[in-house]
Amino acid sequence: xxxxxxxxxxxxxxxxxxxxxxxxxxxxxxxxxxxxxxxxxxxxxxxxxxxxxxxxxxxxxxxxxxxxxxxxxxxxxxxxxxxxxxxxxxxxxxxxxxxxxxxxxxxxxxxxxxxxxxxxxxxxxxxxxxxxxxxxxxxxxxxxxxxxxxxxxxxxxxxxxxxxxxxxxxxxxxxxxxxxxxxxxxxxxxxxxxxxxxxxxxxxxxxxxxxxxxxxxxxxxxxxxxxxxxxxxxxxxxxxxxxxxxxxxxxxxxxxxxxxxxxxxxxxxxxxxxxxxxxxxxxxxxxxxxxxxxxxxxxxxxxxxxxxxxxxxxxxxxxxxxxxxxxxxxxxxxxxxxxxxxxxxxxxxxxxxxxxxxxxxxxxxxxxxxxxxxxxxxxxxxxxxxxxxxxxxxxxxxxxxxxxxxxxxxxxxxxxxxxxxxxxxxxxxxxxxxxxxxxxxxxxxxxxxxxxxxxxxxxxxxxxxxxxxxxxxxxxxxxxxxxxxxxxxxxxxxxxxxxxxxxxxxxxxxxxxxxxxxxxxxxxxxxxxxxxxxxxxxxxxxxxxxxxxxxxx
Amino acid sequence: xxxxxxxxxxxxxxxxxxxxxxxxxxxxxxxxxxxxxxxxxxxxxxxxxxxxxxxxxxxxxxxxxxxxxxxxx
Numbered sequence: 029x030x031x032x033x034x035x036x037x038x039x040x041x042x043x044x045x046x047x048x049x050x051x052x053x054x055x056x057x058x059x060x061x062x063x064x065x066x067x068x069x070x071x072x073x074x075x076x077x078x079x080x081x082x083x084x085x086x087x088x089x090x091x092x093x094x095x096x097x098x099x100x101x102x103x104x105x106x107x108x109x110x111x112x113x114x115x116x117x118x119x120x121x122x123x124x125x126x127x128x129x130x131x132x133x134x135x136x137x138x139x140x141x142x143x144x145x146x147x148x149x150x151x152x153x154x155x156x157x158x159x160x161x162x163x164x165x166x167x168x169x170x171x172x173x174x175x176x177x178x179x180x181x182x183x184x185x186x187x188x189x190x191x192x193x194x195x196x197x198x199x200x201x202x203x204x205x206x207x208x209x210x211x212x213x214x215x216x217x218x219x220x221x222x223x224x225x226x227x228x229x230x231x232x233x234x235x236x237x238x239x240x241x242x243x244x245x246x247x248x249x250x251x252x253x254x255x256x257x258x259x260x261x262x263x264x265x266x267x268x269x270x271x272x273x274x275x276x277x278x279x280x281x282x283x284x285x286x287x288x289x290x291x292x293x294x295x296x297x298x299x300x301x302x303x304x305x306x307x308x309x310x311x312x313x314x315x316x317x318x319x320x321x322x323x324x325x326x327x328x329x330x331x332x333x334x335x336x337x338x339x340x341x342x343x344x345x346x347x348x349x350x351x352x353x354x355x356x357x358x359x360x361x362x363x364x365x366x367x368x369x370x371x372x373x374x375x376x377x378x379x380x381x382x383x384x385x386x387x388x389x390x391x392x393x394x395x396x397x398x399x400x401x402x403x404x405x406x407x408x409x410x411x412x413x414x415x416x417x418x419x420x421x422x423x424x425x426x427x428x429x430x431x432x433x434x435x436x437x438x439x440x441x442x443x444x445x446x447x448x449x450x451x452x453x454x455x456x457x458x459x460x461x462x463x464x465x466x467x468x469x470x471x472x473x474x475x476x477x478x479x480x481x482x483x484x485x486x487x488x489x490x491x492x493x494x495x496x497x498x499x500x501x502x503x504x505x506x507x508x509x510x511x512x513x514x515x516x517x518x519x520x521x522x523x524x525x526x527x528x529x530x531x532x533x534x535x536x537x538x539x540x541x542x543x544x545x546x547x548x549x550x551x552x553x554x555x556x557x558x559x560x561x562x563x564x565x566x567x568x569x570x571x572x573x574x575x576x577x578x579x580x581x
Numbered sequence: 582x583x584x585x586x587x588x589x590x591x592x593x594x595x596x597x598x599x600x601x602x603x604x605x606x607x608x609x610x611x612x613x614x615x616x617x618x619x620x621x622x623x624x625x626x627x628x629x630x631x632x633x634x635x636x637x638x639x640x641x642x643x644x645x646x647x648x649x650x651x652x653x654x
Contacts, residue, residue: 417614420611421618423615424618425622427619428619428622428623434626438622
């Protein structure tokens, strides 16, 4: 057997290095007060910084490293889901992701050579963004850093390591170590995006309820030119991996992500030795040339914080929740945490919403994390049976799936990340759900979409009134914005925006006279039939957590 | 309350039991376990009612607990 991999050779990446600049606190002895300090420059922290910059809100990001990525150029989180892509379209990095990454919508689960389960997420998609783009995580972080620098509202501080955080009723103080010395900085709000091992979390004595999972994997990033289908392939029992699970995903630069499940008692150093990894690749890929880019052992754990807010500190991303990796519910949910929190912080800092609005971050995103934890745990359990009886059940399901459609849905190699619906609350009566980026036509006839519309109004709610509606109601609703409420009214119908495909009306269940209140994160806050201005004002007040007693008056 | 029915509903109980035993004839314990598992999945899909399915799982688990206790006493 011949192959062209270079044992011990490096096909790695050169990641950008960002210079350490002594912060003003050290350089000039300033004691500045910052509205927002974000700790951690990973996916969730950078997304929040970028989101806030877009909204015209200043922030400081403190990152202990001087580059993106960790453990070298390991691919890490590679599947970016539709909601995430819609967020990135709003933030202005989607085009780069689409250009660099690999767009896919078909997933298949194989047993040996037989497909036992398959899905095509494009079929039910109504969005301008595809169901998924695969891309090495460091590229996404790279694009975010570039975009943040372009927007110029965020002070990105590299080699700034937060060693402790304390807070009073009025402010948060972080102590930061840098190559130029240690300093303190003060913030109105501090966002902990420092990841799975957050010292801020442990500093406050908050228990994330960690459970370790005895499932071991070996992750392999490998470059080859062979044309495999651009699809997500998973095996529950792969003959070329001693009947353990295998994941196969395309990524950028002809690099593939191949994850191999290992025995739970394996030696992590042995299984990720280059020669051992290469033998495994040959068993999987056959006689083709390949180049090993990155290999390393992987084990995972779960955790979920009781509360995602602690006084003036918010926890987002892995600092708040970690789930098993199946279904891409980790990185995507961290990005969506940032999307949920950004507009709320912006409105509160501008005194257009009360601090109470920030409580909905925990209510909504903890519920999302809880759901993700349950869904991903079920997959993890399917992939790692804990007894012979469980193994028998799984074998029976897979065997039946070969011949019978009903059993295919039992085969669980990951239920892919979705924009989680939110439980009902005063802010989202009847529950909130995310609207996809449907196409719309602007009054001048130019094609647009919901994300572009939301982006064009800044940090405001988008109100869509379905025509025809009485003219006096339309003008009364339009006056709400002039009265200081963050609402931009659009009329759907002649002379207004056109929902030509009817897709939005269909999703909303809207008819003539309906009013849809859409939040800056494109979750539906309320749908009112036969709406008048007083009702619109009432639902908007509720969505902003403004005093409802005052509203009723 | 329960969607699960506990009154006799199998038209020919002895015939059903005989067919079940016959299907297990000559199988190893492992093969029998797999046959039972497949049967559970097939029957569950015929039933198709989540509440009834969960109640059946609970009833089976409760009943096996008693049997185990009886055996060990």
